[in-house]
Amino acid sequence: MFPLAGRITEAMQLRYLHIRRYDLPHTWRIDGRELDNAVIWLIDDGAIRLETEGFAPIDAADSDVLFLAPGTKLTCRARTASLSIVSLNFEAAFAGRWPVSLRFPVRYEGDRAELAAVLHGLLADEAAAPSAAKPFLLQAGLLRLLGLMAAGMAAKREAMPETGGIDARVREAIARMAGRPDAFPASAELAEAAGVSESHLRKLFLRETGMTPLQYALRLKVSLAMRRLAGSDDRIAEIAYSLGYEDPNYFARLFRKCSGMTPQEYRRKHRDWMLAEETEGT
Structure with a gap:
């Protein structure tokens, strides 16, 4: 059988865009913003209420990792006096479509500490002085992050006998x-x-x-x-x-x-x- 993973990764187009830490006030909110690219958020401090079309509202707090696919219509607000979010933006496509292997749930349920370490490493790489190596380090960090997320999802599926991964x-x-x-x-x-x-x-x-x-x-x-x-x-x-x-x-x-x-x-x-x-x- 030809595996899904092989089919996707051979032709996937993946591009790192930028990463930034946002320190936000308690008044921060976003109302109905449609995302142009994919976003991964790490809630470093504080809590938010997040609403997206087709999903129940999510209350996310310290160490939560959130995945927002391109085209997501987003409404969210701060729920604490202070709020710090690490926001990574990237693009991905397989034959002009969003790759099946990157269809993550809005809230990641795997090992968030490992993802946080990669995101903080990406922040450090982004803050470093320009060099020939910098673009490669940032792209490599993105690949590692997505690989860890995909592996975490696969492990979760394997732990569910009633699904056993793909039908x-x-x-x-x-x-x-x-x-x-x-x-x-x-x-x-x-x-x-x-x-x-x-x-x-x-x-x-x-x-x-x-x-x-x-x-x-x-x-x-x-x-x-x-x-x-x-x-x-x-x-x-x-x-x-x-x-x-x-x-x-x-x-x-x-x-x-x-x-x-x-x-x-x-x-x-x-x-x-x-x-x-x-x-x-x-």
Whole structure:
């Protein structure tokens, strides 16, 4: 089976924006602000009341870590005489969408002390004098933070036998897709493998992956193509045929739609530099 984590991390676009500590008065509030990018808040001191559309209000206090996805419409206010918040802003995308692996709950329930240490380290790196290393340290800190959050969520899912992470029926359907990357399994075939109706399988996929089975199958094929483009000298036409596409040009258009690059552009950017460069054709 092709894992979700591998599919996401291969094509994820992740960019650190900035981090800052805000020392705020008891009168501080935000009313209906829609966020343009992702935000992670660490409540270093004090307490707030936070409201977002679709979720119950949250009372967050010292050491709480809050995750706010882009597009969140936010209303919040201070609940204590003094308030200190560390605010990290970043952008992330997978094929033009927010990555499934970064769909965190608003309040993080894992080891917050470890996250706080990384955030404080990022603050120190941000405050350091400009240098060639500084952008790399900040990006690395962001990656470590998100990795810890993702690992904490995975551990929590594994501790819940009734869920076992991604739904087993979806896993069966994905295994069927991954077992025959050259085929285009029909919805009925996938539903049969999962033991549910086609309509219910579609609902399960949307809930677990944010995509329909057909969209997931396409992303899977594109991700497999990315691996071969970056790590082999296989011709684009050969890769297209192996994934079930008789027309390499059609495959190239689909690849560009999903990745934002043509197969040739992706190979030039991501190929293994140890491989000898050769003229690429279709």
